Amino acid sequence: MEIKLPNSFWDCQHYFKVNLKTIVPIVSFFLLMLSSTSVFAQGGGTCADIQPFCAGNDALIFANCNDQDPNCNATAEAGPDYGCLFSQPYPAWFYLQIDQPGNLDFEIVQNTAFNSNGDPIGQGLDVDFIAWGPFQPGDDLCDYTQLQSFNEVACSYSAQPIENFTIPNAQTGEIYVLVITNFNRSPGYIKLGQIGGDGSTNCDIVFDCSVTINEGDQNLCGEDEVLLTTTISGPVETYEWYLNDVLIVGETSSEYLATESGEYKVIANGTECNSPVEDIVNVSFGPIVTAETIDIIACDDSSNDGFEAFDLDGNSSRVLGNQDPDEFTVTYYLTQANADAGEAPLTSPYTNVTNPQTIYARVESNVSTVCYATSEVELKVEETVEITTDLPSSVDICDVEEFPVFDATPTNTDIDLSLVTYEWVDQDNNVLSTEAIFSPSAAGTYTVNIGYPCGDTSFTIEMMVLASPTVDLGADFQICANQTTILTANTDVEGVTYQWYLNSTLLEGETNNTLEVVIEQGTMGTQTYTVLVSNDQCTAEDSVDLTLYPITNCIISEGISPNGDGYNDILDLNFLNDRTGIRKIQIFNRFGTLVYEQDNYTNQWEGQTTDGDELPTGTYFYVIDLAGNDAVYGEQATGWIYLNKKAN
Numbered sequence: 001m002e003i004k005l006p007n008s009f010w011d012c013q014h015y016f017k018v019n020l021k022t023i024v025p026i027v028s029f030f031l032l033m034l035s036s037t038s039v040f041a042q043g044g045g046t047c048a049d050i051q052p053f054c055a056g057n058d059a060l061i062f063a064n065c066n067d068q069d070p071n072c073n074a075t076a077e078a079g080p081d082y083g084c085l086f087s088q089p090y091p092a093w094f095y096l097q098i099d100q101p102g103n104l105d106f107e108i109v110q111n112t113a114f115n116s117n118g119d120p121i122g123q124g125l126d127v128d129f130i131a132w133g134p135f136q137p138g139d140d141l142c143d144y145t146q147l148q149s150f151n152e153v154a155c156s157y158s159a160q161p162i163e164n165f166t167i168p169n170a171q172t173g174e175i176y177v178l179v180i181t182n183f184n185r186s187p188g189y190i191k192l193g194q195i196g197g198d199g200s201t202n203c204d205i206v207f208d209c210s211v212t213i214n215e216g217d218q219n220l221c222g223e224d225e226v227l228l229t230t231t232i233s234g235p236v237e238t239y240e241w242y243l244n245d246v247l248i249v250g251e252t253s254s255e256y257l258a259t260e261s262g263e264y265k266v267i268a269n270g271t272e273c274n275s276p277v278e279d280i281v282n283v284s285f286g287p288i289v290t291a292e293t294i295d296i297i298a299c300d301d302s303s304n305d306g307f308e309a310f311d312l313d314g315n316s317s318r319v320l321g322n323q324d325p326d327e328f329t330v331t332y333y334l335t336q337a338n339a340d341a342g343e344a345p346l347t348s349p350y351t352n353v354t355n356p357q358t359i360y361a362r363v364e365s366n367v368s369t370v371c372y373a374t375s376e377v378e379l380k381v382e383e384t385v386e387i388t389t390d391l392p393s394s395v396d397i398c399d400v401e402e403f404p405v406f407d408a409t410p411t412n413t414d415i416d417l418s419l420v421t422y423e424w425v426d427q428d429n430n431v432l433s434t435e436a437i438f439s440p441s442a443a444g445t446y447t448v449n450i451g452y453p454c455g456d457t458s459f460t461i462e463m464m465v466l467a468s469p470t471v472d473l474g475a476d477f478q479i480c481a482n483q484t485t486i487l488t489a490n491t492d493v494e495g496v497t498y499q500w501y502l503n504s505t506l507l508e509g510e511t512n513n514t515l516e517v518v519i520e521q522g523t524m525g526t527q528t529y530t531v532l533v534s535n536d537q538c539t540a541e542d543s544v545d546l547t548l549y550p551i552t553n554c555i556i557s558e559g560i561s562p563n564g565d566g567y568n569d570i571l572d573l574n575f576l577n578d579r580t581g582i583r584k585i586q587i588f589n590r591f592g593t594l595v596y597e598q599d600n601y602t603n604q605w606e607g608q609t610t611d612g613d614e615l616p617t618g619t620y621f622y623v624i625d626l627a628g629n630d631a632v633y634g635e636q637a638t639g640w641i642y643l644n645k646k647a648n
Contacts, residue, residue, distance in 0.1 A: 044093040045073040047080070047142035050177070053094040054203035055106070059118050059193025064110060064125075065090035066187045076179065080147035083130045084155035090182040092190065095141055095205075098134075098170040102199030108163040108180060109191040118191060124161030126183040127190060131155070131165060133176030141177055159183075170199045211268040213281045218258075221371035222288035228281065230254045232268050240267040261285045261368070286368025289328065291361055291375035292321045298352075298381050299454035306355035306381045312348035319361045319375065327367065332377065333360045339374040356380045385455030388412055391448070394462040398538035405439045406461065408448045421451035468538035469493045471531055476545040480554030480575055481521035487544065489513045489531040501530040519548055549575040556624075556633075559642035562606040571641065572603040573624070581627025587641075588621045595620070607643045617645040 044050040045065060053060060065072030067090070076088030098104075108129055112122030131153040135141060153176060154165035167176060180190055194201065211232040218226050230239070232254075241251040242265040248256070258264055260283075267278045296315050298308035316330035332346040333339040339360035346359065357379045365371040387410045395404055408422055424433040427445040432438065440446055443465040449458045472490045479485045489498055491513070500510040507515070519527055530543040551557065554575040562569045573582060587596040587605065595609050601624075607615050624637040 050093040052205040054201040055194030067185045079144035084157045094178045097202040098174045099202040100200040103197040104167045104199040105196035112188040134174035218283045219370035284368040286365045286371030289373040291363040291373040293375045295378040297453040309349035382454045398468045409436045423449040471533040473542045473544040485517045487515040499532040561644040571605045580630040583625040
């Protein structure tokens with residue numbers, strides 16, 4: 001028998017603790033906690049390894065330190081005043097913090113086994129303890145000068161397997177230190193729990209597990225995904241991910257690749273945490289935003305003071321560029337800092353305070369307001385400019401002429417032509433061109449709208465297409481020398497004037513629609529007569545070529561010599577056919593025999609019979625029936641002609 005002496009007679013019971021040294025069967029199994037108990041690793045073996053404890057809904061059951069565990073400290077460290085504990089074998093260090101004030105009653109049980117309800121079912125083992133306090137948050141709990149008798153709360157060195165103690169009148173925030181020892185030194189388990197009192201302990205110091213989504217809230221512009229990673233204090237058994245409080249099925253790892261905007265929550269279940277822990281972040285995906293740098297120009301009024309009201313909102317589309325105005329909002333600010341912060345926006349219209357003045361535009365995504373861009377906006381007040389051009393107000397052209405080309409380029413010498421814009425429209429306001437130079441394709445009213453800072457203007461041109469007269473002098477023809485011929489200008493309009501030309505030389509005084517023409521014998525070459533018809537706006541002309549017949553004086557020849565020399569080879573009656581028309585010619589020999597006959601004759605006879613046989617040299621007689629009454633020959637011409645074949 002070992003006598004266990006008290007360390008402090010005024011604070012401890014006096015008794016003998018009997019060690020029967022009997023072999024205590026060690027139960028080789030342990031039932032894990034179900035609903036009323038929690039099983040944890042043993043407390044700290046030294047004060048430096050002190051573990052937090054709280055008396056929550058479940059009692060704390062932990063494996064004791066014993067002489068079978070080489071990792072355990074066989075005795076407590078020196079330094080503290082252990083009070084009634086004559087020996088301190090295999091200590092377990094704990095601390096607790098007060099939550100609700102009042103008295104707190106605790107029970108310590110050491111046994112070789114506990115069931116799932118936390119009840120001892122094995123052999124009881126002698127357990128002892130000492131408690132110190134109170135300490136305040138921030139105090140060094142391992143300051144041995146404070147772990148002394150003046151801070152001792154309770155102590156027991158009894159031989160019982162069950163110990164009880166009370167912390168009286170505990171106050172919120174106070175901290176108490178507890179050392180539990182295994183006098184038996186045998187393997188087993190210790191149960192520590194609160195069994196009464198109106199005070200409570202703070203479980204936050206024990207169950208201080210936390211999970212953090214490392215990336216925090218994410219506002220992403222121009223990106224479509226972000227990897228969310230987690231950090232947790234303590235081992236984790238499971239993870240669950242939620243988007244807008246809806247479970248993301250199948251996502252059970254510590255990471256999640258987010259591709260949608262919304263609230264992401266991770267719930268982590270830790271093996272040493274009292275309850276699942278969670279963290280929430282908000283992820284927002286937005287577009288890339290751009291803001292165009294622009295100038296806004298206002299035209300000064302008659303005061304010419306350099307200050308005008310600017311329609312900022314009316315220029316937002318220019319700041320947006322190609323971005324959808326339904327998806328972005330444009331605001332304006334006096335400073336870059338305000339534009340970045342989105343604070344103190346300007347109202348539209350805005351009157352400048354200097355000329356020029358720089359303000360700042362902010363383009364913000366309606367989907368994610370953190371996605372924005374800024375740009376400078378230059379406000380300028382400029383004097384009014386009067387644009388001038390060389391454009392006519394009206395143009396008349398003839399229908400045979402090409403359409404004119406209009407050039408709307410300003411003739412001002414003091415403007416920047418690169419800033420000029422053009423818009424040609426017809427009378428129905430249809431846009432025809434946006435270039436300075438324009439050529440219409442039909443009659444009508446044409447307007448060019450010229451844009452220029454403080455010089456917008458327009459010019460209108462009335463263009464008419466006039467019908468040109470037509471004139472016809474007929475086909476070219478031959479005439480007889482010294483014979484008067486009348487040329488007639490046939491036109492389709494009235495009230496026109498005429499001018500006649502011979503071989504491009506104006507015939508003075510010839511202003512009628514007819515012209516008497518006489519070509520003298522011996523005139524060489526073609527004589528070209530031209531008439532110019534005018535109705536004061538449009539003109540038309542026509543020409544006719546006249547040549548003399550090769551028959552001198554236009555008489556019927558009295559002989560031919562068809563020898564192929566090109567002179568006097570045929571009986572040429574073209575002049576007579578042109579003048580009157582020839583129905584038929586008949587040629588007889590001197591015996592009155594018809595040897596040749598031809599209807600619609602012009603110049604076919606060269607001394608042959610009707611059948612094409614050659615006739616001999618000699619005198620022949622002709623009868624020519626005319627189509628009309630010729631001025632010289634009447635309706636029929638008769639006479640003789642000598643055929644000379646001797647030249648062959």
